[in-house]
Amino acid sequence: MDTVGLIRTGPLLIFSICVGVITGSPLATSVINCAGDTDTLVGTVDEGYTGDVEVFTGITAGSNVKLVPKIFDNHLEFLELSFTLGETSATVRTKKPLDADLLATSDSTLYYSVMCDGPVKYNNSRTVKITDINDHSPVFEHKTYTNDVSEIEVVDSMVVQVTATDGDSTTANNLVTYSYAPTSEDFSLLSSGAFILKRRLNYNLVQNYNFLVTARDSWGLNDTATVTINVVDFDNLNPFFLYNVYQAFIKENEVGHFLTIEPAAIKAEDGDKGIMIALTYSISAVSPDKYRSNFNIDSSSGVVSVTAALDREEMDVSVIDVSIKAAQTDDILKTAAALVTVSVEDVNDNLPEFDKPSYSVTLLENSPVDAVLFKPVVIDLDEGGFVGTLRIVPDSAPFSVGADGTVRVKNSTVLDRETTELFTFQIEAREANPPHNNVTVQVSVTLLDENDNSPVFTSNTYEGKVYANQTEGMSLVQVKAEDLDADKNGQIKYSIEFGNDDGYFSIDENSGNIALAKTIPLEENVLLEFPLFITARDGGTISRSSSAKVNIRAPGDSKPQFLQKLYRGTVEEEQEPGVVILTVNFLALSAERPPTLTVDTETDKFTISNSGEFSTKVKLDYDEAPHNYTVTISISDGSHSDSAVVVVQVTDVNDNGPVFTSSSVTKSVPEDAELGSNVTVVPATDKDSSFNKEIRYSLRGGEGRFSVDAVSGMVSVAASLDRETKAEYELLVVAEDQGRPVRSASASLLIEVTDINDHIPKFSQSEYQAEVLETETAGSILLSVSASDPDEEANGRVTYSVFQQSPSSDTPVFALDSSSGTLRLLQPLDYSRVKEYRLVVQASDGGTPSLVGNGSVVLKVKDVNNNPPEFSKERYDVTVSENLAGGSSILSLEVTDKDEGGFSDGYFIYNNDTFDINNQGVVSLRKDVTLDRETKDSYMLQVVAVDQLVDGLRATAQLNISVLDYNDNAPQFPIIPDPLLVPEGDYSEKNPAEILMIVPTDADLGPNGEVTLSLASPHPLFRFREDGMLLAVGPLDRESKETYELVVKASDNGSPQRENITTIRVSLVDVNDNRPEFSSSSFVSSVLLKDAEEGKLLLTLSASDRDQGNNSLIRYSFSEGSSPYLALNSETGAVTLTSDLADVTEDTTLVLTAMATDQGRPPLNSTADVVVNLRVASLTEGVAFLGSSYNFSLPENQPAGGEVGRVSAASGSPIYDVIYSLKTHSDLFSINASGAILSRTQLDREEQDWYILDVEAVDTRSPPTSAIAMVRVEVEDVNEAPQFSSEVYKASVFSIAPYKTPVVYVKASDPDLGEGSQLVYSLTADSQFFAVDPSSGLLFVVSAQSLSGLNTVELKASDPRGLSATTRVEVEVRGGASSGDVVVISINQPANIVEKKVPELEKSLGAALGFTVNILEVWSSNGGSSRASASVRTLISFISEDGGKVVPSEDVTQKLQSQAAAVTAELVKVFGEGLLFDVEIEPEGPASSQPALIALGVLLALSMLGLIVAVAFIIRFKRSQKHEQDSDKESFDIGRNAEGYTNKSLNGAEASEQTREQENAAEDGDSVRV
Helix, strand or coil: CCHHHHHHHHHHHHHHHHHHHHCCCCCEEEECCCCCCEEEEEEEEECCCCCEEEEEECCCCCCCEEEEEECEHHHHHCEEEECCCCCCCEEEEECCCCCCCCCHHHCCEEEEEEEECCCCCCEEEEEEEEECCCCCCCEECCCEEEEEEECCCCCCCEEEECCEECCCCCHHHHCCEEEEECCCCCEEECCCCEEEECCCCCCCCCCEEEEEEEEECCCCCEEEEEEEEEEECCCCCCCEECCCEEEEEEECCCCEECCEEECCCCCEECCCCCCCCCEEEEEEEEECHHHHHHEEECCCCCCEEECCCCCHHHCCCCEEEEEEEEEECCCCCCEEEEEEEEEEECCCCCCCEECCCEEEEEEECCCCCCCEEECCCEECCCCCCCCEEEEEECCCCCEEECCCCCEEECCHHHCCCCCCCEEEEEEEEEECCCCCCEEEEEEEEEEECCCCCCCEECCCEEEEECCCCCCCCCEEEECCEECCCCHHHHCEEEEEEECCCCCCEEECCCCCEEEECCCCCCCCCCEEEEEEEEEEEECCCCCCEEEEEEEEEEECCCCCEECCCEEEEEEECCCCCCCEEEECCEECCCCCCCCEEEECCCCCCEEECCCCEEEECCCCCCCCCCCEEEEEEEEECCCCEEEEEEEEEEECCCCCCCEECCCEEEEEEECCCCCCCEEEECCEECCCCHHHHCEEEEEEEHHHCEEECCCCCEEEECCCCCCCCCCEEEEEEEEEECCCCCCEEEEEEEEEEECCCCCCCEECCCEEEEEEECCCCCCCEEEECCEECCCCHHHHCEEEEEEEEECCCCCCCEEECCCCCEEEECCCCCCCCCCEEEEEEEEEECCCCCCEEEEEEEEEEECCCCCCEEECCCEEEEEEECCCCCCCEEEECCEEECCCCCCCCCEEECCCCCEEECCCCEEEECCCCCCCCCCCCEEEEEEEEECCCCCCCEEEEEEEEEEECCCCCCCECCCCCCCEEEECEECCCCCCEEEEECCCECCCCHHHHCEEEEECCCCCCEEECCCCEEEECCEECCCCCCEEEEEEEEEECCCCCCEEEEEEEEEEECCCCCCCEECCCEEEEEEEHHHCCCCCEEEECCEECCCCHHHHCEEEEEEECCCCCEEECCCCCEEEECCCCCCCCCCEEEEEEEEEEECCCCCCEEEEEEEEEEECCCCCCCCEECCCEEEEEEECCCCCCCEEEECCEECCCCCCCEEEEECCCCCCEEECCCCEEEECCCCCCCCCCEEEEEEEEEECCCCCCEEEEEEEEEEECCCCCCEECCCEEEEEEECCCCCCCEEEECCEECCCCCCHHHCEEEECCCCCCEEECCCCCEEEECCCCCCCEEEEEEEEEECCCCCEEEEEEEEEEECCCCCCCCEEEEECCCHHHHHHCHHHHHHHHHHHHCCEEEEEEEEECCCCCCHHHHCCCEEEEEEEEECCEECCHHHHHHHHHHCHHHHHHHHHHHHCCCCCEEECCCCCCCCCCHHHHHHHHHHHHHHCHHHHHHHHHHHHHHHHHCCCCCCCCCECCCCCCCCCCCCCCCCHHHHHHHHHHHHHHHHCCECCCC
16 A cells, blocks of 8 residues: 555645535535526535535425436545425435545536426526545556567567556646656667667576666555566577687697696587577588597587597698687587687607718817817707707716807817827717617817918018218118917018008018118208018918018208298287297298297297297287288298298277167058058168178068168068057167177167058847747837947948848848937738748948948748748668678658648658658668568658648658668688699799689678688698788798698678688699608628629618609719719619629729719709729728617616626627727726726716717737727616605694695605606505695695594605605694784785786885785685776685784784874885785685684794704704705794785696795795695
């Protein structure tokens, strides 16, 4: 029940009752009229009235009256007549309360009549008006409205209609308004109660909407109903994979499911979550395609597996792309695609190889340390190539090999060719990964001689002189140099390198004697010097040289003299003494006899130095003294002298400034003055002369409106003037002379601008408008116009007039007052004749000539409705997209009606079942209709507009609707040959190869049908040109890779874009680009003459060619050398004897060059040496081992004296014996006379697992011959038990520690090589309280709640062969800790970044808070309400200490909040700008109690600080005693802030990495933080 309604209606009911009670008198009293009909209004009464309505008097006694209905029979339900025959009065009173709502059909009016029941029945008709009061609340038709709405329902369509009615009769009381809660942007509620869809629905976001709708009348009475709108999912979305790309890993040679798939298991879901159609999985493509049969996918689960093992070394790609597809079972066209990249991991199953069987290099003697000799290449077919170490054997060799294989000089001091010319050694390549395969190669280094000594002169400088008695050929001086080098490098040749340009000297190239080649012309007053630079150069290939200087001096006769007889100079007046006026030039032999210069006249004013500088002795005055001086000067060396004259001119300086005739000038100029017109001259004068009196004028101010002539001073107009903008200008005229320094003066100039009539009067409005009834009387004032003119006086005085009336009339219809601008009506208006008048009004000023401004007045005449509607166009052409949603608007038809109200009451008539037109002219597509351009691409409608329902006028227009294409077709590929062939070649972007033109098609139009080709992922070797031509843009080598699988994507330019993908295969056609390669650079064979016979096979040449077909067919021939004894088969390469060699009587060596030529075009070839030894006697010429290298092994710890292996060498003749010896490791091994190698001591594999022995065999020839063999000895492992470094580990945890809380790391080592990492840790007995990680040795808590005190746990470490070791862990379990001291904050930084910066973070928080901060845990979170969750959010738990005491979390939280700015500033220093942080009041985490447990652990650790220090000291002491063992004993180090943090969002790889870091920490003796 609506209590508000009761409260509101209660007083009204009471009031009505009170009226009925209080008003005991009737509403009216009337005298009955039985002489005729009457109709009278009794009055008005409020709803609910009861009592007497009317009393009739004047009834004739004996006459009868009756109450009869008037119009409405049912009205008598409310009334009755109280009358008794014979009475003279009758009373009409109520039978029940009057109700305006029940009388609503009669406009709340009660009708009745009292009839005189006589012969003529006259009616006294009455009406009573009932006033409605608000006594009804709105009532919904239903309390619940429910409707299912498809998520593809058209926007602006009605989805639910609610209806509430109010029983009151008047609009004021029964008008209902609707509202709903909660409000939603997806719907709107109209005043009619209709819910309108405003945005497209999405089932995946919201499945249903629930609203409470309130219907309320004007007085607040209301009712409510619930509305439920259920969103119905529509199958309009394709399925999707959770990730677009998956990474899978499998080792080569393995089959089955992938052990690891990142980032998650393969899974696809239906995009329509409310339908969730089952999906079926399939493999759509595999790249390269040849591996298609190696993979399979479970059609229901999507699990991809390998069905046929893969060999990584045989693969031409490192990653195989498996394209998978998920399709709906009910519609196979609805699909999703993903890519699984399969990485085949390598297994070490190939031996390393050097790229050459041996190396022979040369090196210049004295090469520096780290000088590079060469870089051998080690090839390993396994992934990553060769990974291992290289070393030089023996270590005494003066060379080293780097990790990258570069061989460098290690000891340059021994690289002296004169001492040692040839170095030989071996390079060993050993793999780092098991089984540690190794190979060696022989290296020979030959030192080249270097010219490393330069000639050295006996003196740095030599002197020689030439005098007047000189003669040609005379010896002047001899130089001498020495060179310590020998032969040509020590032979010295002398030469004059520089200084002998005139050829006066010569030098003997062998002796170094310098002689005069020709006489030197000596010069008067000149000392000639000839600096000669002599070079001594040795005869080395790169010659070395040194130089020495020889100075030859040749003095002439001395006679000083001036070069000029007259010198001129100028000097300014008033200069300080000592000003150098000029420098005179003269000749003299200064070195032999220095000359003296003097001033002979004007000696008091001038002086001259011996270098010729002529200067003043006093100040010179231009005004009071001569302007010119003539001074005599002289020069003398004591024997000879000369004189000259110096003329000095004194110049004036600028000492007078300009002067204006007047300092202030005022002039006027009209505002229409032409540019360049003169205004006035402001002259100035200067008393100086010459350029010091020349004046230049300039102007300051004036805003660029004026300029001044720089020479005459004439001021003129430079820009247009406008008095109304500015009436006067103040300028400053500046005059400057041309002296130095410049002098200046200034004068002020005031220019007044006079007015001209240059402004047209301007109306206040460009157009005046007014509406005039056609009944308006003549003389009425319609409007007023006004105009303004900024000119002065008469130029600005305005008068008004009507210039033109449109339409025109014989007599004016309007009149405009010339002075006031008032517009009056002169004649009556007729709308049927003229609907609108346009007047051109003029405003004229009083200037000469007068200027006139025009304005416009629009007067609209109002009329009655007598005009048909009009379309804005006779024909409408509109285009729509074929994917237009049902119910969408297309355009609005614009219809006008010249009558008042326009077309507001009009409607449209049309005949079409595809489109709708509402009364507003909006054309829209019907809700149940969809367009298809391919079916019908245009529509034509005839639309009739009717302006009103009754007798409406009509207009007709044609509507043409064209349907535009929507991109609903994907591109289609043409038939593409498989494979595509292209010749291999060195292609590039500048020189590409055209492979095939691919032109896909698309059924759509325009951009929707324009297709662009591209590769699904960029390829360095291929790309598409704009016209669809597939190009090769990188080098293609068939021998490296023969086939390429390319994924091609065809995309159209539509929106949304559609694409299609296909796979093409490109195969390379062979080109003859590889030369045949002989298997060896030389082929050697020897044959005894006694064994020779015709056709005997001596050797077979072998060459290969990497090309195909004819390009790889090889023919053999001899290119150089020939022998009648040998024949070569061109096809097989077999070299045979042509005879039995009967004519050969002595040892003969035949040397030829064999050529292998392929059959390509052009043919390519290569050569090799062929050496055939024809021997009379034995083929063996010296001792030789039966094998160049031997490989032996022995178990470690084998007793001394055991045989390792046996080598064997032959001397080539039974008459010579062989003696063996060890050149390396003779302290560990020995060899006996039979070649058996024995061990001298027990060997330990853990110390060294391989030994390289050089065994030398020497025969007893004279002189003896020798040979060296390399013996590799591997020390085999013998299994030994693991060992713990400590028998007991100690640790502490709290009893409330959660599951997986780390306790301590235990670490065991295995002395066996490589098996330490294969140990497995376990508990010796099952425990419900603790468990251990089998790989890392981490002991962690299972449940410690029921434990207390000291608990012992025994652990075991086992190796793969069954041997094991045990240790004990003593865990002290403590209780009584509180979690209330832990504080958690969140920051907007990734967790992995925060973990790396934990030490800096502790310092920054400590600096801001003034406490010591210990961070306990770091983990990432995706939830929470803090502002740090805007992007990423990481939670950090910590405790704070102050003076060694823990600070309560409430105090820390309060300080974090009060010092928020300081905390943010400190955190910005660590993480950079943009950092946000919040205090987490209710911290979240992986376990709600975990931060508290960590805090308790830290508190316990602090309480045990003394014990920690003691344990740490003991550990360090033991480690110093036993250096060879790792100290794995754990210590509880509370200060290690950078280790042991937990990131709860770690993936598997990161977790493993963290585990390894913690293991490393354990090896260093550190325990895990709890």
